[in-house]
Amino acid sequence: MSFISLFKKSGKDKQIDESVLTDTFHKSIKERLIKCLSKSVLDLPVIVEESSVHSPNGREWLLVSGAGYCIRDVAHLQGRMVKGFLVNLASEFSIGSTEQGQFCLSVLLDELQGQFETSGEVKWGASLLVTSQSVVYKAIEWIPTDVLAMDYEAVSEAYEGLVIRNLAKDLSEFFKDYPRLVEALSRLEAEKGTHLVSVPGGLKSILDKALQKDKPVLFDELYQRDTSNTFKNEAQ
Numbered sequence: 175m176s177f178i179s180l181f182k183k184s185g186k187d188k189q190i191d192e193s194v195l196t197d198t199f200h201k202s203i204k205e206r207l208i209k210c211l212s213k214s215v216l217d218l219p220v221i222v223e224e225s226s227v228h229s230p231n232g233r234e235w236l237l238v239s240g241a242g243y244c245i246r247d248v249a250h251l252q253g254r255m256v257k258g259f260l261v262n263l264a265s266e267f268s269i270g271s272t273e274q275g276q277f278c279l280s281v282l283l284d285e286l287q288g289q290f291e292t293s294g295e296v297k298w299g300a301s302l303l304v305t306s307q308s309v310v311y312k313a314i315e316w317i318p319t320d321v322l323a324m325d326y327e328a329v330s331e332a333y334e335g336l337v338i339r340n341l342a343k344d345l346s347e348f349f350k351d352y353p354r355l356v357e358a359l360s361r362l363e364a365e366k367g368t369h370l371v372s373v374p375g376g377l378k379s380i381l382d383k384a385l386q387k388d389k390p391v392l393f394d395e396l397y398q399r400d401t402s403n404t405f406k407n408e409a410q
Contacts, residue, residue: 214258243326
């Protein structure tokens with residue numbers, strides 16, 4: 175697929191051709207999204223070494239204590255989780271101050287809040303925040319008893335493995351049911367155009383092949399020599 179065909183031809187400002195938003199493209203966006211959200215969850219200080227130092231506000235409710243470690247309640251880490259989601263999403267997809275970029279962050283915040291029932295309760299499975307927290311609780315619950323009797327390093331390793339596996343599954347299911355964020359990010363990436371070029375060598379390789387056309391002129395040479403002489407020599 176030519177990167178030039180990503181934009182519809184018109185006399186107006188270039189418009190995104192939504193035909194490029196294929197299943198494969200959506201899948202790659204979804205995988206990157208899950209990866210950066212997973213990083214945010216893993217960065218949370220859930221499993222911490224035992225210490226006499228407490229947080230400034232004292233909100234460190236512990237679920238489990240063991241030999242040299244403590245397991246904190248992720249419910250008291252919601253602020254860090256939300257901040258991590260926003261920061262990592264902006265970093266992964268190079269979100270700036272554009273309307274489309276800010277829209278993606280707004281959709282993320284909306285998905286974190288979830289949908290509400292008529293009773294006022296959050297609809298189960300509709301909140302990205304609740305889904306992520308549930309993965310953490312599930313991982314803690316699934317840590318084997320014999321591992322909990324070990325040290326901080328062993329417990330942390332077991333926890334991270336369970337979190338990564340469950341996040342990949344649960345977040346994938348979440349975005350299957352609620353694809354708005356994936357679609358918003360796909361449109362944002364489609365605006366970049368050349369980002370969609372995924373061939374060996376990238377854009378330079380395409381230009382090299384286009385310039386060759388049975389001639390030995392390469393892309394690099396056009397910038398290493400005087401271009402007028404280059405084309406004059408090749409025309410002879």
